[in-house]
Amino acid sequence: MRSELTRFPLVKALLKNRWPQLLVFIVMLAGFLFAILSGFIGTPVGSSNFGIVFVWIAWWAILILVAVPFFGRGWCAVCPIPLPGEWIQRGAILEPPSRKPRWLNLRWPNKLRNIWLQNLTFTLVALFSSVILTTPTVTAIVLAGMLFLAIGMSIVFERRTFCRYICPVGGFIGLYAQAAPLELRVKDKRVCATCKDKPCYNGSQVGYGCPWDVFPGGLTRNTYCGLCMECLRTCLYDNIVVNARPFAADLAKPSTRLDETFKAFIMLGAAMIYAGVLLGPWGALKLAAYSVGTTAWLGYAAAFLALIFGILPAFFTLAVKVGQRLSRASTPQHLFSKFATALVPLGLMFWVAFSLSFVLTNAAYILTALSDPFGWGWNLFGMAGIAWQPYLNALLVPLQTLVLVGGLLWTVRTAQKVGTEVRVSPIPVIVFCTLATLVMLGLLL
Amino acid sequence: MSRKQWFLIIFAGLAGAVIAFAPLPVRVTPPAQRTLRVEANQFAYSPAVLAVNPGDTVTIELVSTDVVHGLYVDGYGVSVTADPGQTTRLTFTADRSGSFRFRCNVTCGALHTFMIGKIQVGSNILLWRALGLTILASLVAIILFPRPAKAQAA
Amino acid sequence: MRRSEMLSRMLVIAGVLIVLLVPLAVRFYDGQGIVEIHGRMAETGGWSPSAIKAQVGVPLHLRLTSDDVMHGFAIGQSEMAAVDVPPGKMTELTLTFDKPGTYTYYCTRWCGLNHWRMRGTIEVTSDGLGAPQPVSPPLYVTLNLDIDAPHPAPVTPLERPSALRGAAFTALLPPSYLTTDYYRSYSPAQAFNDLRSDPALKSLNNAQLWDIVAFIWQSNTTPEGLAAGKQLFAQNCAACHGENGAGNGVFADKLAAAGEKSSEDMTGAKGMQMKKPVNFTDPANMLGASPALLLGKTIRGGMGTGMPMWGSIFTDEKTWNIIAYLYSFHFTEVTK
Incomplete structure (x- = not known):
């Protein structure tokens, strides 16, 4: 019932190489900043302001009508919000540097290792949504707030804690990603069991440990895998695959x-x-x-x-x-x-x-x-x-x-x-x- | 699947097609001239729900009570704009049945895009069809898979 | 550092700078020599800027936009056609003034109860040439009328006077009644009393005299003037005074409700207060008002009652047209 997409050399090369993703990131980041800029200095009339129109009409349409139903966390794979923070956190944009900067790199508190905070942030956004989605400055403040919070959290904590535990959007994308016909999994779990260094989680010379704090070898659901493709790059055994699969495959394993x-x-x-x-x-x-x-x-x-x-x-x-x-x-x-x-x-x-x-x-x-x-x-x-x-x-x-x-x-x-x-x-x-x-x-x- | 189940599926498909597409006897009311006064303010119409019969010649008198508003009727594609103090009239023949939203088409403030009313031309037949399909779908699914015998492989 | 890392950093920075700086630079260079005016409802700020300077003969380039709802823009006391100022769009406009002075620009699309407060001024100066227009005092000042005093009509007609019927008595009518000065200075009720006591018209009954009043009022306007007055009334007056002049426009209730509260000034003292707009269809009130009085009320405004001052907006011709239209609520066949 599953069809491995990474078996096509072109697909695999595009996912494994860092450049295609980086170029998409740059375009997305530019668009994101442009939306913030237009919210602050453009017309206060929502329906004529790029920030409002592109975030709440264009992006929302693509996200909920295409990205989430068909690609699950596909949006997270190209979302520009973590980029600036990770640049600081990792000390590099592309490949891991020889010397890593020493930030706090704290582990996220155990009590908060769930999506209750995301439930809270989404509920807050939802309660104020009539104002947020009609007022350009407010949308710009929310977008800028997410960007700066992500940067701050990248400095204090390890990995992508903002994406994983705070982002109001990430929470529901994860939930609904279970229904998507696309997944990242390992080919053979036995390989992972015997793998010594687990570079997919710990990082290595060629890539970072899972930014989403997930061990790919244990993946059974899409919920918390951000499709960032780092494990595809770090796996020593070529054991990571991206599959097309039936819709809703994850729902067979109820939460x-x-x-x-x-x-x-x-x-x-x-x-x-x-x-x-x-x-x-x-x-x-x-x-x-x-x-x-x-x-x-x-x-x-x-x-x-x-x-x-x-x-x-x-x-x-x-x-x-x-x-x-x-x-x-x-x-x-x-x-x-x-x-x-x-x-x-x-x-x-x-x-x-x-x-x-x-x-x-x-x-x-x-x-x-x-x-x-x-x-x-x-x-x-x-x-x-x-x-x-x-x-x-x-x-x-x-x-x-x-x-x-x-x-x-x-x-x-x-x-x-x-x-x-x-x-x-x-x-x-x-x-x-x-x-x-x-x-x-x-x-x- | 058993033959019984196949029968059920075919039956459900036919029933669904009937619910979705069957022409219904239309209750014919003699067409009338109807003038409806609609007041518009930020960000609502009053009355917000209008009802007319199919075939009626409808005139909407748009009275704006604060700023310039418009009224665009979905599905008919006709519209009118009114300034406070200058009532305007929109006349059209309600020749399509169903429920249509009408909305402001002159930017009138923050909630402009959500300034919405409804005009019902006859009965909202598409809604009834959709409700019927929903109930059919859920009934058929319940009957088709009555008592899952054993836990299936996850 | 590896070259690939270097390149990617440069790309990121370049992407960020381009989207942030290019719009700002274009905005800056594109806006040179242009005055950008933002319109907001009066409650949230009106026009900004609300005072502009210009020079005689030098084109003034304006860009107009609205930050909330539909507004319009026109220059008072001029024949300039109003332009719409829709929200989120830019409307470009170039004005050239040939006389120095202070011009008022104002909103031409109703944008709430305080729509008429949305005004600004353009100070037009000249390099020595040309002096400001000499201003002559308006008629209500020369006639020394108290425009705030009540003006009940001592007599009113029993049936609607007809200018057409009145025209039949032209032969009897002394020509002094038909002058513009007479028409503007007296109310219809005063005119009726003058006619009643005029020996030349002794043979006529009251209804016939009222018909003559209607005829006098008609002879001081033209069909075009009335049509223009009607249009101006619809655009500027009907929102409060009602589309049929009955004082029941869409803002009438809000004005009445504002009442008491609106009368307090900053010290808490009571002054004039907002009140229900005047009903122009009430003969007891309207037939006691002379055109000069109505002119005064219109150009000076109601001073706190909610009635705007239109003096800096309408030309005299426009005001006289509106006034002529107001009397048409009482006299039939005036437009014939």
């Missing part, structure tokens, strides 16, 4: 971690809330979400948190409990988390359906922002005067229906596989997911 489970709830709830608040016809809700600090906003924030951390998990728990009753099963461990694996394809498809509407409606701004990135009257590609209009509007509803119904089928199969494994009826969980899909359809169509 037992509560932090990941809640990530799934956060993403599921946020997609539903955004579909209602941002794309719905209720103006008061939009104003409440935007008016940060007011009573209305506090109400919105409370409802947001209640849905994500209270209502959805409570109904889900109920569903799991009913399933247990139905099957008169003993109580296997981590039942809640294991069943929540089904929420991974469901949440991903909710986000795809939501983003389709948002992105197709606003795609026209990409053309104008390319030609006049700062709203200064430039016309670089002659498209600055293009009038706004939604694109592919007639396809939207059929596409969303397809995505949501397809997503539900995928979810149901995932829940059934979990049910088989834990010997608990998945039907109540399926009912929960079906109801959620019906609500989402009602909000979007």
